[in-house]
Amino acid sequence: xxxxxxxxxxxxxxxxxxxxxxxxxxxxxxxxxxxxxxxxxxxxxxxxxxxxxxxxxxxxxxxxxxxxxxxxxxxxxxx
Amino acid sequence: xxxxxxxxxxxxxxxxxxxxxxxxxxxxxxxxxxxxxxxxxxxxxxxxxxxxxxxxxxxxxxxxxxxxxxxxxxxxxxxxxxxxxxxxxxxxxxxxxxxxxxxxxxxxxxxxxxxxxxxxxxxxxxxxxxxxxxxxxxxxxxxxxxxxxxxxxxxxxxxxxxxxxxxxxxxxxxxxxxxxxxxxxxxxxxxxxxxxxxxxxxxxxxxxxxxxxxxxxxxxxxxxxxxxxxxxxxxxxxxxxxxxxxxxxxxxxxxxxxxxxxxxxxxxxxxxxxxxxxxxxxxxxxxxxxxxxxxxxxxxxxxxxxxxxxxxxxxxxxxxxxxxxxxxxxxxxxxxxxxxxxxxxxxxxxxxxxxx
Numbered sequence: 290x291x292x293x294x295x296x297x298x299x300x301x302x303x304x305x306x307x308x309x310x311x312x313x314x315x316x317x318x319x320x321x322x323x324x325x326x327x328x329x330x331x332x333x334x335x336x337x338x339x340x341x342x343x344x345x346x347x348x349x350x351x352x353x354x355x356x357x358x359x360x361x362x363x364x365x366x367x368x
Numbered sequence: 369x370x371x372x373x374x375x376x377x378x379x380x381x382x383x384x385x386x387x388x389x390x391x392x393x394x395x396x397x398x399x400x401x402x403x404x405x406x407x408x409x410x411x412x413x414x415x416x417x418x419x420x421x422x423x424x425x426x427x428x429x430x431x432x433x434x435x436x437x438x439x440x441x442x443x444x445x446x447x448x449x450x451x452x453x454x455x456x457x458x459x460x461x462x463x464x465x466x467x468x469x470x471x472x473x474x475x476x477x478x479x480x481x482x483x484x485x486x487x488x489x490x491x492x493x494x495x496x497x498x499x500x501x502x503x504x505x506x507x508x509x510x511x512x513x514x515x516x517x518x519x520x521x522x523x524x525x526x527x528x529x530x531x532x533x534x535x536x537x538x539x540x541x542x543x544x545x546x547x548x549x550x551x552x553x554x555x556x557x558x559x560x561x562x563x564x565x566x567x568x569x570x571x572x573x574x575x576x577x578x579x580x581x582x583x584x585x586x587x588x589x590x591x592x593x594x595x596x597x598x599x600x601x602x603x604x605x606x607x608x609x610x611x612x613x614x615x616x617x618x619x620x621x622x623x624x625x626x627x628x629x630x631x632x633x634x635x636x637x638x639x640x641x642x643x644x645x646x647x648x649x650x651x652x653x654x655x656x657x658x659x660x661x662x663x664x665x666x667x668x669x670x671x672x673x674x675x676x677x678x679x680x681x682x683x684x685x686x687x688x689x690x691x692x693x694x695x696x697x698x699x700x701x702x703x704x705x706x707x708x709x710x711x712x713x714x715x716x717x718x719x720x721x722x723x724x
Contacts, residue, residue, distance in 0.1 A: 291414040291439075291517060291713065292584055293562050293614070304496075318496045321520050321623045332565065332614050335466075336494020337521050340565045340620055346613040 293334035295347040311355030398597040399429035412439040412560035413713020422586040435685035441514045442711035446637040447672040457482035462505035468711045495521035516566045520623035526630040533658035541647035547577040556596040568619025572607035579607040640683030677706035689716040
């Protein structure tokens with residue numbers, strides 16, 4: 290599906306980055322965005338960051354994702 | 369008009385519900401002022417899913433018709449291209465593909481069947497997974513499917529010397545063709561969200577028809593419809609960005625540069641739309657183009673036979689899935705006849721999912 294999800298960059302290693310989807314941590318590719326930095330919020334589709342997001346709108350989306358992950362027991366930080 | 373463009377969306381929020389109610393009320397007023405019948409089309413499987421899931425068509429006034437267009441890249445891939453990839457798998461060449469292509473029926477069988485027979489067909493979630501597979505299978509071929517959203521990821525693989533069979537397609541040429549089609553008479557388009565993240569709002573300026581780039585919540589889609597109807601009422605053939613938190617005026621310039629570096633624009637065969645000039649992306653480097661590297665194998669793939677499947681007409685918005693004689697009788701997600709029933713973004717699969 291053409292959906293994409295917001296996440297926060299928490300570690301960068303070359304083209305790869307560890308991102309936090311509000312509780313779910315994944316490794317993604319950041320080679321398609323300009324100057325990815327720690328703490329940046331990015332829009333991710335099929336394992337690639339395709340755009341940087343402004344903090345306010347990203348945080349709102351992440352709050353919803355975090356709540357849903359917690360409800361489903363998929364919050365990695367909790368475990 | 370509210371300028372609230374929150375990325376998050378939750379139907380339970382009071383402000384979202386208020387927005388929805390306001391937009392629908394305004395749509396009613398605008399539709400009445402336009403008077404005549406109006407046809408809108410969405411070009412994104414994600415939008416089709418939202419529209420069907422929330423019954424948005426039923427919320428619109430009687431003179432506003434909303435139809436689904438070719439928003440599913442798996443669905444618009446030609447049967448010949450699918451048969452070619454299956455032939456490569458049949459010949460024992462390792463193939464990597466996104467999951468939704470696995471079950472699309474080929475003229476003989478699907479990639480999933482080829483996986484069962486020959487083993488070397490790999491489902492990947494992200495194109496970057498292919499690099500790990502390449503360590504074990506140096507001659508792996510990646511099936512490059514998708515519009516402008518996923519094409520840059522395939523470009524990343526080409527940069528890393530992976531051989532690619534590209535069926536990537538470009539959305540604006542398809543919109544232009546459909547906008548000029550006298551048999552469908554579309555008045556405006558709900559433009560795709562994440563394709564637009566890559567190409568930018570201004571990529572739509574050259575198509576002189578009302579368009580609104582929209583996000584992926586019911587409120588966003590309904591707001592997009594309202595904006596589109598305002599443009600139609602005011603006779604403004606412009607493209608609006610209704611998803612500014614994810615779409616910039618110029619788009620993702622780095623991704624666009626990757627596309628220019630590794631692809632050339634070519635004519636492309638679209639299921640349902642035919643051969644569209646300059647509507648596809650072909651691999652630039654012949655040594656990485658599976659169509660060249662394996663031309664001896666691929667030239668023996670016969671032309672596909674016609675079937676009773678009416679995916680082509682569904683993709684163009686000419687008929688609804690229910691009008692296909694195979695829909696729900698011989699064709700279902702468990703036993704698909706055509707690509708539109710296989711892919712999650714396919715109109716037939718979406719209609720089936722929501723009991724239409």
